[in-house]
Amino acid sequence: MQIFKPTFILDPEIIRANISFMAGKADREGVQFRPHFKTHQSVMIGSWFREAGVTKITVSSLSMARFYALAGWNDISVAFPVNLAEIGLINDLTAKVSLGVLVEDSAVLARLIRELRHPVDLWIKIDCGYHRTGLQIEQTDEILKISRMAVNSPLIRFKGILTHAGHTYGAPGPDEVKRIGAESIEYMIRVKALIKEYGECLISIGDTPSCSLLESFSGADEIRPGNFVFYDLMQLYQGSCNFGQIGGIVACPVVAVHPGRNQAVLYGGAVHFSKDRIKVGGREIFGQIVLLNGNSWSDPWPGAFLVSLSQEHGILEGDESLIARLSPGQILGVVPVHSCLTANLMRGYHLKDGQPVDHMQGI
């Protein structure tokens, strides 16, 4: 495949192996696998999940729920506090598919019940320590009130409690990820005990680091990881994946080489990678360099990183031996720091053999 400009290249074997790994783990552990599709946002990649037996999915917006409903998915949770401003779309979607929504406020639920025209699946969003959204266990009255309203409303199918332990993303290593993951499940079990009088209550958990690393999900009923489909540098440096599990890189043309400062300039900037960054060896980096070999990519070039980004430019810094082999017009690979945001900006992919792959933002 000839590369003209930044191009997101996927290795379908790695991605299918990541899907099998997580589906197999869910199966072994006896939990429902409801993968988050916000990372890939693709109908084609969605079909690979379907081939692995997946029938229920998670998305991050009602627009994305509509996209996947049109693509034939009919059991979709929107893992985002329900947006009352889009009640019209909720009523459209619930007429056609099983739609799951998240509530963390009884006033929101009251309005939802008033304006809803078809049944909806309802989850109470619980904050297990990430402190972004959700109710904490101390807010027992509100949790009980929502549960009571839910079971008494004919259009509400009360599913259970849902959390996202997003604080695993900041954990320094696998042990800490596993500790946070296990604690989150314990926390959810305690919340569930509060509302046992309201009948069946599932526990849904969701972050890629703990779903990747935990050996047991005991107590949980559903997992919703998303990032694992591609993984990325954030997961690699945390120890939540190995390099061979990274399913995609961005191919970028070299446009300038500065041997005097061991730098080169790539066509590949903030409009391709986002500005998400991680620290490696005390330094903030925006991507790591790999060489492209025909239809594949090499291991990372040691110590070669994108060290700054502007709108279209990426500044690569590497050792002399790398810089010496670069010339403008050449194509290098960049492993993204955060594959979800990179995919969202790139709005489309190509498989290693050149076949184009859709992305919701590019349609």
Add this chain to the structure above:
Amino acid sequence: MQIFKPTFILDPEIIRANISFMAGKADREGVQFRPHFKTHQSVMIGSWFREAGVTKITVSSLSMARFYALAGWNDISVAFPVNLAEIGLINDLTAKVSLGVLVEDSAVLARLIRELRHPVDLWIKIDCGYHRTGLQIEQTDEILKISRMAVNSPLIRFKGILTHAGHTYGAPGPDEVKRIGAESIEYMIRVKALIKEYGECLISIGDTPSCSLLESFSGADEIRPGNFVFYDLMQLYQGSCNFGQIGGIVACPVVAVHPGRNQAVLYGGAVHFSKDRIKVGGREIFGQIVLLNGNSWSDPWPGAFLVSLSQEHGILEGDESLIARLSPGQILGVVPVHSCLTANLMRGYHLKDGQPVDHMQGI
């Protein structure tokens, strides 16, 4: 206009005033005004520039040059090191419009000359201190070599030297911006003196902070600011604009309110704003809150900022009096930190009266 999800709202009066301000300043100072269109990426907003007398523009990629060539612009500089991987597109474009390209490497120019089929406008990219791309004055031999090759090649129209003093963006305040801006022009004048034997050589400069603040561009022949069309928090807190010059905000639904921690959750995250951030009062922030009043927005609510972003979520932190008036379903405004990246992600706008405005990424 009814808002359902994050929506970029523009005030056309402010934007037209920003355009008049910069066009008038260029006129008074006797420099060519070649605005950068990468900020708005819009045909409609481009037409407002045309109404202000603009006929020459700057873009950040060859794809964007093609977009504006199709929209009827015929003098377009691509302020990015020429990407040899897109030589086919360069040959297509130069057949139809005056295309300006940047070179900072004689080997790149040699290949360009070999593969070019129609005349191109050529600028030598100079690094006046930002150290992202370009040649420094000490690289005299390379600057002379490129100039010589350019004037001797029948398909090259040598225009001059071009720089982007991107280090003004990191300057702590107006005085430092002006100092860097003036130094950059001085530097360019010294580079120009090196190549005076090669005939006419224009000096093109380009960053919004110094174009906004410098009282004189004496010595320069062309200015290429882009961000000033909307401005943003980065420019506001630096002192390169005032609040009344900010031409757009993102309207975001409130989806959850957490009075216990003086926070609320907005539908508006990294896929809308990017992860660009600035420090305000020692704290990293991702946006500032305004109230929406009918067709307009208020001054910023004091001390109310987006303090963290995930893919779709923005966490607002404010004082009790703000949090007390919020409820889910309501719409708030967010002033973006970096309007270029926000516009690129939002991929479309609405004027205050509801009229949709195109963006290249949304077409």
